[in-house]
Amino acid sequence: MAMSDSPVTKHGADAGEPPADASPQEQKQMEQAYAQMKRKMSIAEIGRKIKHKVMVLSGKGGVGKSTVSTGLALALAQQGLKVGILDIDITGPNVPKMMGLDGRRLHVESGRIHPAQGHLGVKVISMAFLLDNEDTPVVWRGPIKLGAIQQFIGDVEWGDLDYLIIDFPPGTSDEPLTVAQSLPDIDGMVIVTTPQDVALLDSRKSITFSESLKVPVLGVVENMSGYTINGKAPANSEVQIAGPAGKTLKTTSDAEGNFAITIDIFKQGGGKSTAEEFGVPFLGALPFDPGFVRGGDDGVHRIVSEPEGPSAIAFAAVVAALQDQIVDSDGPGLEII
Amino acid sequence: MTEEMPNLARIERRDVDVVLTYDGAAEFTVTYDDLRHACPCAKCSPMRNEDETSKTLRRQVEALPKEKPQVRTVGNYALGFEWTTGCSSGIYRFERIWDLANRRDPDNGRPYVHGAW
Numbered sequence A: 001m002a003m004s005d006s007p008v009t010k011h012g013a014d015a016g017e018p019p020a021d022a023s024p025q026e027q028k029q030m031e032q033a034y035a036q037m038k039r040k041m042s043i044a045e046i047g048r049k050i051k052h053k054v055m056v057l058s059g060k061g062g063v064g065k066s067t068v069s070t071g072l073a074l075a076l077a078q079q080g081l082k083v084g085i086l087d088i089d090i091t092g093p094n095v096p097k098m099m100g101l102d103g104r105r106l107h108v109e110s111g112r113i114h115p116a117q118g119h120l121g122v123k124v125i126s127m128a129f130l131l132d133n134e135d136t137p138v139v140w141r142g143p144i145k146l147g148a149i150q151q152f153i154g155d156v157e158w159g160d161l162d163y164l165i166i167d168f169p170p171g172t173s174d175e176p177l178t179v180a181q182s183l184p185d186i187d188g189m190v191i192v193t194t195p196q197d198v199a200l201l202d203s204r205k206s207i208t209f210s211e212s213l214k215v216p217v218l219g220v221v222e223n224m225s226g227y228t229i230n231g232k233a234p235a236n237s238e239v240q241i242a243g244p245a246g247k248t249l250k251t252t253s254d255a256e257g258n259f260a261i262t263i264d265i266f267k268q269g270g271g272k273s274t275a276e277e278f279g280v281p282f283l284g285a286l287p288f289d290p291g292f293v294r295g296g297d298d299g300v301h302r303i304v305s306e307p308e309g310p311s312a313i314a315f316a317a318v319v320a321a322l323q324d325q326i327v328d329s330d331g332p333g334l335e336i337i
Numbered sequence B: 001m002t003e004e005m006p007n008l009a010r011i012e013r014r015d016v017d018v019v020l021t022y023d024g025a026a027e028f029t030v031t032y033d034d035l036r037h038a039c040p041c042a043k044c045s046p047m048r049n050e051d052e053t054s055k056t057l058r059r060q061v062e063a064l065p066k067e068k069p070q071v072r073t074v075g076n077y078a079l080g081f082e083w084t085t086g087c088s089s090g091i092y093r094f095e096r097i098w099d100l101a102n103r104r105d106p107d108n109g110r111p112y113v114h115g116a117w
């Protein structure tokens, strides 16, 4: 993809006619200043029209940020709320795929970017919409990348939203910093971790990082936490399963002979203990569910394909815990009797 | 809905309905059946698109045991109602409750496409 300083839209067209005697360079500067000002104004407007903005981060890659971002968005939409998701990942944007919007391109109308609508009406903007070919990652130099993010934030026509979920690439801190500086009133960040120790160390880093961003941590989500096997056995009998690390897992089947047993693929509870250690809320654990991988491939998110399955239920619980964290200090002062 | 929505100051849960008191002392009642029939979640909403399925939803709601819900505020823009039976998934924005209080169709006659009113 050919790169210019303005990868998203050209603002020159509606920037008003510069005086005829201005040099081309002056004209360009004026246009840029005008575009900058317009963007600032529209960002303030966006800040007002989007009630809650939540960033989803992790220290380590591949722990399920995008799965959690899309899952939170869909679980909120299931409640009937208006939700958008902004996929900031330039090198590996996979939110469109998870939202059934694979192959979409950027939709620009009168200089404004319009989101695509995915499952359950969730509005999606992704860096993937800029790519000519999903398999060719964009390598953008730092300042251009961050400029594109600012432009993305300022130029998108979200309309009124209850929640905007922002999904980030793993690792570097540039993108969250840019977003935190560009978008007013971010409610906070959700930190995704897996039960593995390495990932935990990284999520500790994210918590420290939040302090430097001055964006509060809304809580920690432990992803891929345990795998539940459901099975049938004679009624009311003991079932034994050979678990990892040579441990035997036992359970008893019910009167109908059904049993469920959860195997800790990784050591469980790490998310909770990190949360406790840092004094931030623990929002809940999401099971390891192969359906997420399938959903990422065939474009039907788990929450959509199985709206009442264990993963959807786990997401609903995480969302409820998240909503508990997002209570405005100047709340409605409502008396409930 | 063009008029200003007043601030909801008080909710009183009675046996089969709620009394909503808005600033300026205006009082409204909404029955639990109406409230539950208007659930904005992604499962209940599509049922209101067609008269037939809407009636089915209504019958389902009316068949549920009468109970007082737990009410929780969600941010400063919505309420959640927890019931021991039936659906508790919907988050009711204050605009929606104001519409119900005023006996207006909270979906504004629009069919539910997917999600997000």
Ligand SMILES: Nc1ncnc2c1ncn2[C@@H]1O[C@H](COP(=O)(O)OP(=O)(O)OP(=O)(O)O)[C@@H](O)[C@H]1O
Pocket: A058, A060, A061, A062, A063, A064, A065, A066, A067, A068, A089, A092, A094, A168, A169, A170, A223, A224, A225, A286, A287, A288, A289, A290, A291, A292, A293, A294, A296
């Ligand atoms: N709970 C889960 N159960 C099973 N598979 C999962 C789960 N969560 C995520 N996955 C799978 O793990 C892989 C990585 O997930 P995802 O893309 O959400 O991670 P990420 O943190 O966004 O990655 P990146 O750092 O590359 O952006 C995907 O194939 C996804 O389907």
Ligand SMILES: [Mg+2]
Pocket: A065, A066, A067, A089, A092, A094, A167, A168, A169
């Ligand atoms: Mg990702």
